[in-house]
Amino acid sequence: MRISIPISAFVAAIVGFGGTLAIVIAAAKAIGATQIETASGVTAICLAMAIECLWLSWRTKMPVITAWSTPGLALIAASSGFTMPEAVGAFIVTGILLIATGLFKPLTRLIAMIPASVASGMLAGILVGFAINAVKAIPADPWLILPLIAAFFVIRLFNPAVSVLVVLIGGGLAAFLTGRVGGLPAPELSTLTVIAPQFTISAIVGLALPLYLVTMASQNLSGLAVLKAAGYHPEPGPLIGVTGLFSLLSAPFGASTTNLAAISAAICTGPDVHPDPAERWKTGPFYALAYLVFAIFGASLVAIFAVLPQSLIVLVAGLALTAPLANALSIALHDAGERMPATVTFAVTASGLTLFGVGAAFWGLVAGMAVLFLEKIKKR
Numbered sequence: 201m202r203i204s205i206p207i208s209a210f211v212a213a214i215v216g217f218g219g220t221l222a223i224v225i226a227a228a229k230a231i232g233a234t235q236i237e238t239a240s241g242v243t244a245i246c247l248a249m250a251i252e253c254l255w256l257s258w259r260t261k262m263p264v265i266t267a268w269s270t271p272g273l274a275l276i277a278a279s280s281g282f283t284m285p286e287a288v289g290a291f292i293v294t295g296i297l298l299i300a301t302g303l304f305k306p307l308t309r310l311i312a313m314i315p316a317s318v319a320s321g322m323l324a325g326i327l328v329g330f331a332i333n334a335v336k337a338i339p340a341d342p343w344l345i346l347p348l349i350a351a352f353f354v355i356r357l358f359n360p361a362v363s364v365l366v367v368l369i370g371g372g373l374a375a376f377l378t379g380r381v382g383g384l385p386a387p388e389l390s391t392l393t394v395i396a397p398q399f400t401i402s403a404i405v406g407l408a409l410p411l412y413l414v415t416m417a418s419q420n421l422s423g424l425a426v427l428k429a430a431g432y433h434p435e436p437g438p439l440i441g442v443t444g445l446f447s448l449l450s451a452p453f454g455a456s457t458t459n460l461a462a463i464s465a466a467i468c469t470g471p472d473v474h475p476d477p478a479e480r481w482k483t484g485p486f487y488a489l490a491y492l493v494f495a496i497f498g499a500s501l502v503a504i505f506a507v508l509p510q511s512l513i514v515l516v517a518g519l520a521l522t523a524p525l526a527n528a529l530s531i532a533l534h535d536a537g538e539r540m541p542a543t544v545t546f547a548v549t550a551s552g553l554t555l556f557g558v559g560a561a562f563w564g565l566v567a568g569m570a571v572l573f574l575e576k577i578k579k580r
Contacts, residue, residue: 204473209483212265212467213490217246218365220270222516223330224456225505227276231287233454235506239499240393241454246495248446248458250488256442257484262432263468265423265487266443267461269415274326274521275407275561276456281554282407284454285398290408292397294457295448297412302441308416317532318568319417321542324528325549325564326414327521334518340511344374348512352519364520371512372504385503390496392453406554410561415459416440418528423460430469431477541572 221242228238249266256264276287301307338345348371356363375381420440427434439460447457467473468483494501505513532542545568553560 202474202479205479205482206486208468208473209486210490212461212464212483213487213494215362215365215467216267216461216464217491217494218368220268220273220364220520221501221505222368222513223270223273223277223520224268225502225513226330226517227273227456228454230277230279231282231284233284233287235502236391236393237284237395237454239390239502240395241456242502243390243392243495243498244450244453244455245458246491246498248450248455250491250495252443252446252458252488253484253491254488256439257481257488260434260439261478261481262427262434263430263465263473263480263483264427264434264439265461265465265468265484266458267419267464269411269419269457269459270521271323271326271414271418271524272411272457272459274330275410275414277517278326278329278552278560279407280552282403283398285396286400286403287407287456288395288451288454289397289399290403290411291451291456292448293399293404293408294412294415295444295446295451297408298415298444298447298457298459299441300444301416302437302439302444305437308436308440314413314417314565314569315535315538315541315572316417317535317538317542318545318565318572319413320528320531321545321568322410322549322561322564323414323418324525324532325546325551326561327525327528328546328550329552330518330521331525332518334515334522337511337514337518341380341509344371344378344380344509345511345515348374348515349519360523364516367519368516371516372508375509375512380509381507383507385500385507387497388499388503390498390500394452395454397452406562410565411457413565414561415457419459419462422462423465426462426465426469427460430480432469537575538572541568541575544568544571 245268252266348367352363352367355366424436443458473480533539545564548567549560549564553563
C-alpha cells in the first residue's frame with residue numbers, strides 16, 4: 201500500500217463528481233424531477249458506483265472504475281417532452297440492454313461496428329448546445345461569469361482535470377460572498393424515493409436507445425480502452441453486465457445509467473498510482489468509499505446546487521463538456537471518407553429535431569448511417 205493509491209482514488213472521485221454534478225442537475229430539470237427526486241437519483245447512482253467499483257476491482261484485481269454516463273446525462277438534459285416516470289422507464293430499459301450486452305458478445309461487436317465518426321458526430325451534436333449555453337450565460341451576470349471563464353482556461357493549461365472543479369468551488373464562493381446566494385441550506389442526510397416507471401414508445405426509442413448507444417460507444421468502449429492501454433486485459437462482458445445490473449437496480453430511484461469510466465479511470469490506472477500494475481486495483485475500494493460519502497450527503501449537495509445562480513450552473517456544465525466536445529469533433533472529422541455522414545449526424549442531432557415523439561439523437565444516428573450506407577454503395 202502506498203499513499204498514492206488513496207490520493208489518486210479520491211482525486212478521481214472528487215473531479216468526476218464535482219466536475220459533472222451540474223450536468224446531473226441539468227438532466228434532472230429537463231425531465232421535471234423535483235429536488236427530492238433529484239437527490240434520490242444522485243444518492244442511488246453514487247451507491248451503485250460504490251458497490252460496482254468495490255466488487256469489480258476486488259473480483260478482477262484490476263482498477264475497474266465506474267462513473268455516471270456524462271454524455272448520457274447531456275443527452276437527457278438536451279431532451280424535451282419527457283416526464284420523470286417516462287425517464288425512469290427509459291433508464292430501466294437501458295439497464296436491461298446493458299445487461300444483455302454483457303451476456304451476449306455479438307451485441308458488443310454490433311455496437312463496435314457503428315463507425316467512430318458517426319457515433320462521435322452524435323455525441324458532438326448533443327454536447328454543442330451546452331457549450332453554446334455557457335457563452336449565452338455571460339450577459340446574465342458578466343462580472344461573475346467572465347472571470348470564471350478566464351480562470352478555467354488558465355488553470356487547464358496546468359491541470360485540466362481540476363479546472364472545472366476550481367471554477368465550481370470558486371464560482372460558488374464568489375456567488376455567496378457577493379450576495380448572489382441568500383444562504384446555504386441546512387445539512388441533511390440523503391433518502392431514496394421510489395418513482396413508478398412509465399414505459400412509452402417515444403421514451404424507449406427517443407431516450408433509452410440513444411442513452412444505451414451513447415453510453416456504450418462513448419463510455420464503455422472508452423473505459424475498456426483505458427484499461428487495455430494500462431496493460432490490463434479485461435473481459436468486457438462481465439464488466440458491462442455488472443454496470444447494467446446496478447443501472448437497472450438504481451433506476452427506480454431516479455438514477456440514470458452507470459458505466460465504465462474513462463477520465464476517472466485514467467487517473468487510477470497509471471504508473472503514478474503504483475509502479476506495480478497488480479497493486480493498482482486497490483484504488484477501487486477507496487474510490488468506492490468516496491462515492492459512499494457522496495451518497496450519504498447527496499441531498500445536501502443537490503440543495504446547495506439549487507440555491508446557486510442558474511448562470512453559474514449552466515457555465516459549469518458547458519465548461520465541463522468542452523473537452524469531450526473537442527474530442528468528439530476531432531474523431532468525427534478525422535476520417536475524410538466519413539466526414540459527410542459525421543457532419544449530417546452532428547447537424548441533425550444538434551438541431552433538436554423531434555419527429556413522431558422521438559428525439560434528435562436517434563434521428564441523427566439514423567441520418568448519419570443512411571448517408572454512410574449511400575456512400576458505401578457508390579464506392580462499390
